[in-house]
Amino acid sequence: MDNKYIEKMLSKMDKDLSEHGMSRREAMKIAGISGAGLxxxxxxxxxxxxxxxxxxxxxxKIVIVGxxxxxxxxxxxxxxxxxxxxxxxxxxxKLSVSYQPGQTLVGGGLWDxxxxxxxRDNFVPDGVKVIKEKAILFNPQENKLTTDKGTxxxxxxLIVATGLQLDFERIxxxxxxxxxxxxxxxxxxxxxxxxxxxxxxYTAEGATKTWEQMQKYIAQAKSGKKTKFLFTHPNTPVKCGxxxxxxxxxxxxxxxxxxxxxxxxxxxYPNGGAMFGVPEYHDAILGQFKRENFKWHYRHxxxxxxxxxxxxxxxxxxxxxxxxxxxxxxxEVIPKHEKVRVPYDFIHIVPPQLAPxxxxxxxxxxxxxxxxxxxxxxxxxxxxxxxxxxxxxxxPMGKTGGSVRKxxxxxxxxxxxxxxGKELTAKYAGYTVCPLITDIGTVMLAEFDxxxxxxxxxxxxxxxxxxxxxxxxxxxxxxxxxxxxxxxxA
Amino acid sequence: xxxxxxxxxxxDELDKFELDETIYQLDLSEDDEKTYHLLKDSDLHLYNWxxxxxxxxxxxxxxxxxxxxxxxxxxxDINGISFRRFYFFKVTSGDSHYExxxxxxxxxxxxxxxxxxxIGEEILQCLSTKRKELILELG
Numbered sequence: 228m229d230n231k232y233i234e235k236m237l238s239k240m241d242k243d244l245s246e247h248g249m250s251r252r253e254a255m256k257i258a259g260i261s262g263a264g265l266x267x268x269x270x271x272x273x274x275x276x277x278x279x280x281x282x283x284x285x286x287x288k289i290v291i292v293g294x295x296x297x298x299x300x301x302x303x304x305x306x307x308x309x310x311x312x313x314x315x316x317x318x319x320x321k322l323s324v325s326y327q328p329g330q331t332l333v334g335g336g337l338w339d340x341x342x343x344x345x346x347r348d349n350f351v352p353d354g355v356k357v358i359k360e361k362a363i364l365f366n367p368q369e370n371k372l373t374t375d376k377g378t379x380x381x382x383x384x385l386i387v388a389t390g391l392q393l394d395f396e397r398i399x400x401x402x403x404x405x406x407x408x409x410x411x412x413x414x415x416x417x418x419x420x421x422x423x424x425x426x427x428x429y430t431a432e433g434a435t436k437t438w439e440q441m442q443k444y445i446a447q448a449k450s451g452k453k454t455k456f457l458f459t460h461p462n463t464p465v466k467c468g469x470x471x472x473x474x475x476x477x478x479x480x481x482x483x484x485x486x487x488x489x490x491x492x493x494x495x496y497p498n499g500g501a502m503f504g505v506p507e508y509h510d511a512i513l514g515q516f517k518r519e520n521f522k523w524h525y526r527h528x529x530x531x532x533x534x535x536x537x538x539x540x541x542x543x544x545x546x547x548x549x550x551x552x553x554x555x556x557x558x559e560v561i562p563k564h565e566k567v568r569v570p571y572d573f574i575h576i577v578p579p580q581l582a583p584x585x586x587x588x589x590x591x592x593x594x595x596x597x598x599x600x601x602x603x604x605x606x607x608x609x610x611x612x613x614x615x616x617x618x619x620x621x622x623p624m625g626k627t628g629g630s631v632r633k634x635x636x637x638x639x640x641x642x643x644x645x646x647x648g649k650e651l652t653a654k655y656a657g658y659t660v661c662p663l664i665t666d667i668g669t670v671m672l673a674e675f676d677x678x679x680x681x682x683x684x685x686x687x688x689x690x691x692x693x694x695x696x697x698x699x700x701x702x703x704x705x706x707x708x709x710x711x712x713x714x715x716x717a
Numbered sequence: 718x719x720x721x722x723x724x725x726x727x728x729d730e731l732d733k734f735e736l737d738e739t740i741y742q743l744d745l746s747e748d749d750e751k752t753y754h755l756l757k758d759s760d761l762h763l764y765n766w767x768x769x770x771x772x773x774x775x776x777x778x779x780x781x782x783x784x785x786x787x788x789x790x791x792x793x794d795i796n797g798i799s800f801r802r803f804y805f806f807k808v809t810s811g812d813s814h815y816e817x818x819x820x821x822x823x824x825x826x827x828x829x830x831x832x833x834x835x836i837g838e839e840i841l842q843c844l845s846t847k848r849k850e851l852i853l854e855l856g
Binding site: 557 | 807809811812834
């Protein structure tokens, strides 16, 4: 753990706490997490999770495609579990381990891009080789892959952790944006979005741009002009399902700070028919939306942006009762669609998201593109020496760093079992977490799993927004992720 | 005990099911009656038991479809327990059928993004495999 970072983080946190008349220890006592080493300054990479690992002497060449949070944490974990492992990570992106959950805070003007940028080469575990190329062809029948520079890499075991792509080009009017990844050079995307109120926090550079645009339109509202802020959520799985709403809450907070809220209309256009997949959190968010005087329209999917006229076009869907089906002995349900044109001043776009083309079009991908794995063991359903985790894995509700934190340990346990010829017994239960920022200073900590019920780690009502979770989100989760997970321990 | 049966005929070339409008009566032996009562609350177990029972195949071949060569059938209803959704499900089918198949095929709906049409297509994909298990080839 980087002690300088920790000292800086704790110093900022103490300042924040003292403004609330509270010491760090008192704050942690209230939160019931006084033992949390990271908060209390006792954090080391080892203290993030005390565990005794007996190293296996399993042999085999392990290749990890993708060196982001999922891939690099897995590499680190394997080094803790296997003696002298043969691991190669294939990752072309220099900033691959950047802290993506912080992009919301960058978009809200609380952090800057420098706070979330982390370089791959500083987090490569000892003994792990890195090929700084992009894997583009997969031949799982022969246990080989080829990179964009023609390097052929063979493996005994393959772990697919490529992440996902942001499919901006699917939105009419933004075709020239192409597809993007969260980190790296996204100048083409930014050029396509322009400087006239269109933004997205789903890339690091885009998050900075979001803050610029947000300030511009908050200033417009402050000047007395009625200003319309739109926020979208697409018809594909997305990484961090809470982010589309978090940036809306932060915009609201910044408008209130500036005394400009009364001139602003904030409207949410989700593709789905609910605010959240877990009913308890849906109800809580609905209450927050009403309290903050937000508007929303369910079942609206953004399909087009008319930049010149500043109009967003949505595919609006509803259902009507259809005719009686005498064979099924039931009424049919007829889906209906219509295009709805909505003027905007500022629009935050959450792009459709999909598996990278080279995965989707390979034998490793499913019909939908994602890597089809047993959702509990994370082993590929066709190739037993292939595993997948993170955004690219076809696992329900699994596209968050919180999910990866559970997945990578399960994956490594099962990989070691497979290498030793044993049964795969470790199981991922679908846990994920979304610290839903509801204001500057409050967070609702939505934890849940495949039971679609809240699974709180702390003895509090999980639907209540708390300042304590804000502290955790802003001060603790990043070091836990960057120094804990990327060392394979947290 | 007697049970009522309804059947569907499967057309290989068209990959389609057609409802046989007749209601058939099948006599169960005492032992079979006990099995029926054990399985009647578990629809697919009931189905598979009947489909794999020699007495059922014999009954179909000898009393229902006397010209059974190359014929493929499936059961659509057993004493009011309906299996029709397996053969006639479509994207516009009612919500109860969606709920049934989502549970059966372990399709997890993330209600904040998934469309009914998407889930419907996923169910149809799963059904294309499941239907093969349900069809009885009469030889």
